[in-house]
Amino acid sequence: MATQDIKSITDQFIANTYARQPILLTRGEGVTLWDDKGNQYTDFLAGIAVCILGHAHPAVADAVCAQARKLCHVSNLFYTEPAAMLAKQLTDHSFADRVFFGNSGAEANEAAIKLSRKYAKENGHPERYRIITAEKSFHGRTMATLSATGQHKIHAGFEPLVEGFDYVPYNDLAAVRSAITDETCAILVEPVQGEGGVIVPDPGYLKGLRELCTENEILLMLDEIQTGMGRTGKLFAHEHFGITPDVATLAKGIANGLPMGAMLATEKAAEALTPGSHASTFGGNPVAAAAALVVVETLLHKGVLENCVSVGATFKDKLLALADSHDCVKNVRGLGLMLGMELDRDAMDLVARLRDKGFLVNCTQGTVLRFVPPLIITEKEIDALCAALDEVLP
Numbered sequence: 526m527a528t529q530d531i532k533s534i535t536d537q538f539i540a541n542t543y544a545r546q547p548i549l550l551t552r553g554e555g556v557t558l559w560d561d562k563g564n565q566y567t568d569f570l571a572g573i574a575v576c577i578l579g580h581a582h583p584a585v586a587d588a589v590c591a592q593a594r595k596l597c598h599v600s601n602l603f604y605t606e607p608a609a610m611l612a613k614q615l616t617d618h619s620f621a622d623r624v625f626f627g628n629s630g631a632e633a634n635e636a637a638i639k640l641s642r643k644y645a646k647e648n649g650h651p652e653r654y655r656i657i658t659a660e661k662s663f664h665g666r667t668m669a670t671l672s673a674t675g676q677h678k679i680h681a682g683f684e685p686l687v688e689g690f691d692y693v694p695y696n697d698l699a700a701v702r703s704a705i706t707d708e709t710c711a712i713l714v715e716p717v718q719g720e721g722g723v724i725v726p727d728p729g730y731l732k733g734l735r736e737l738c739t740e741n742e743i744l745l746m747l748d749e750i751q752t753g754m755g756r757t758g759k760l761f762a763h764e765h766f767g768i769t770p771d772v773a774t775l776a777k778g779i780a781n782g783l784p785m786g787a788m789l790a791t792e793k794a795a796e797a798l799t800p801g802s803h804a805s806t807f808g809g810n811p812v813a814a815a816a817a818l819v820v821v822e823t824l825l826h827k828g829v830l831e832n833c834v835s836v837g838a839t840f841k842d843k844l845l846a847l848a849d850s851h852d853c854v855k856n857v858r859g860l861g862l863m864l865g866m867e868l869d870r871d872a873m874d875l876v877a878r879l880r881d882k883g884f885l886v887n888c889t890q891g892t893v894l895r896f897v898p899p900l901i902i903t904e905k906e907i908d909a910l911c912a913a914l915d916e917v918l919p
């Protein structure tokens with residue numbers, strides 16, 4: 526079908542919820558994408574921090590094909606091997622004892638929100654149901670997760686919100702301390718805020734939250750949907766801060782582009798969930814789980830995390846150097862390969878200009894260029910992007 530036809534059918538028949546960039550992508554390999562005209566792009570977006578091993582990863586493709594030929598879906602009314610093995614891998618390599626599988630980030634957070642309320646009730650606190658979340662957070666677009674999100678623009682038009690979320694400024698322990706009441710059951714935050722503009726908290730922030738949660742016997746729940754699966758140079762971002770949560774949620778990178786979400790929990794927290802209390806038809810789907818198994822194996826044993834740490838550091842240094850030579854850059858921040866460059870002006874037109882030069886990047890909060898490439902990106906591509914940035918930055 527002709528490009529223009531695909532665009533007009535999309536614009537006419539798909540719900541009008543996205544402002545799409547004007548290119549039609551047809552193929553990818555590693556960190557490179559091609560459009561239908563044969564133009565080539567280096568991907569610094571990875572489908573919004575999703576394709577962490579790059580596009581068309583051979584081992585992921587093989588695992589997906591092999592599983593699709595065996596069994597795509599049977600429901601959680603039966604045992605299947607990929608989900609079992611994935612749960613074992615995720616718990617072996619994290620604080621968690623149990624995993625609940627869903628299909629998206631929002632669903633993983635829904636599971637966490639439901640778990641925290643039930644946990645309070647099961648542990649003798651029926652009065653506790655409120656969850657403290659942060660301003661500028663992003664937790665998803667379902668009613669509960671948009672209500673958890675501390676951004677008015679995400680709420681607008683969908684009121685009344687789900688009751689029971691208290692927003693506090695991010696990276697402000699005193700604000701959290703004073704927001705805790707007898708009705709609080711949990712704190713839910715991102716270890717590094719993504720959508721909010723790539724905000725890394727002070728080193729003591731998560732530790733302080735951990736202490737507050739332990740003191741008050743409430744759950745510390747980390748939204749690692751963007752930061753998890755190696756994005757920040759550790760398997761989970763909370764490992765940088767020397768703490769473990771009670772609950773963590775994953776999605777984005779977990780299956781390199783197949784839809785999957787997961788909620789990790791300690792045994793104590795997970796005990797609140799019993800047969801019939803929560804469910805998802807597709808959760809732990811064999812095909813997505815087969816892909817995720819390759820992701821975990823490759824991250825841990827094929828040098829991907831190490832690459833993320835080393836090229837992430839180089840990338841940040843180069844962005845900082847650009848900040849020195851371009852006054853419009855206010856700030857460069859981030860961890861691993863989750864980096865942001867904040868400008869003193871709107872950054873949307875730079876996204877288009879970089880695309881014209883063959884680089885896909887993203888802009889968040891209007892003024893922050895966000896770089897979340899596949900974790901296999903190399904210095905060569907980073908050098909090329911930085912040269913292009915040098916040209917397009919005012």
Ligand SMILES: *Cc1c(COP(=O)(O)O)cnc(C)c1O
Pocket residue numbers: 628629630631632634663664665666715719720748749750751752776777
């Ligand atoms: C993307 C994201 C979500 C929502 O994930 P969906 O799969 O779009 O539902 C939630 N939290 C964070 C931190 C995210 O980055």
